[in-house]
Amino acid sequence: MGGGSSPCASCKLLRRRCAKDCIFAPYFPPDDPHKFAIVHKVFGASNISKMLQELPVNQRADAVSSLVYEANARMRDPVHGCVGAISYLQNQVSQLQMQLAVAQAEILCIQMQQQQQQEPAAILPPQLYGDDKSSLLMSTSAAAFTSNLDSLQQLQYQLAGFTSSSNAAAAAAAQDPLKRESLWT
Missing domain, CATH: 1.20.58 (Methane Monooxygenase Hydroxylase; Chain G, domain 1)
Structure with a gap:
């Protein structure tokens, strides 16, 4: 994002210069720093970067959405994450x-x-x-x-x-x- 504009949420959190070809910039805008912070806390910036680089560009937005969802679930339930929420809902369906x-x-x-x-x-x-x-x-x-x-x-x-x-x-x-x-x- 260089050229005088605000760095992306990733570069801002990591305190580094946001390059023009920053892989995080399209998915972690500067106005939503919490989104990257939680994903970084759970997965780490280098793992996120590797995952995004291995995916085709058209699948990266969906991957980031999934990472954010899983990171939020892991923060609520560090052991089970999304699986814990799914199991809970399946039990409720069975009871109903x-x-x-x-x-x-x-x-x-x-x-x-x-x-x-x-x-x-x-x-x-x-x-x-x-x-x-x-x-x-x-x-x-x-x-x-x-x-x-x-x-x-x-x-x-x-x-x-x-x-x-x-x-x-x-x-x-x-x-x-x-x-x-x-x-x-």
């Missing part, structure tokens, strides 16, 4: 999917209960149906419906139990030593 499955199971149970309440003929005793064929058909469909409802309620219970952490069960067992012992004896 499980909650959605539980909610959908609950909706299905409610719908089946409402359907059962709207069809009272299906639960009448066989002697009130009339002919034997219709009574057999209605009692069979009522039994199947009740069986499906029971299965859905069991599934709902299992899903609800699956979403709660095993830590809750361990904490409950730890609060009552007799319960804990009864699990192992």
Whole structure:
């Protein structure tokens, strides 16, 4: 950037003269010194320079954006960086999917209960149906419906139990030593 204009953020931080062909100048403008400072702190100026020189010019801006993002993530979480943020978000997605499955199971149970309440003929005793064929058909469909409802309620219970952490069960067992012992004896 020479020629009397302000040096880029990199050259300003490193306290050196900004050359006309400075590799950092297009990506680290003088009005955003924090951008280079954080990348320099995490990766080092010579590593950044090597990375940028190895890339085609049309990919360098994207690389700098990625370096800035990773440097910010490393400052927040020095061990995991971006991977820690991704893992956290994946866990949240899994928990939300499980909650959605539980909610959908609950909706299905409610719908089946409402359907059962709207069809009272299906639960009448066989002697009130009339002919034997219709009574057999209605009692069979009522039994199947009740069986499906029971299965859905069991599934709902299992899903609800699956979403709660095993830590809750361990904490409950730890609060009552007799319960804990009864699990192992």
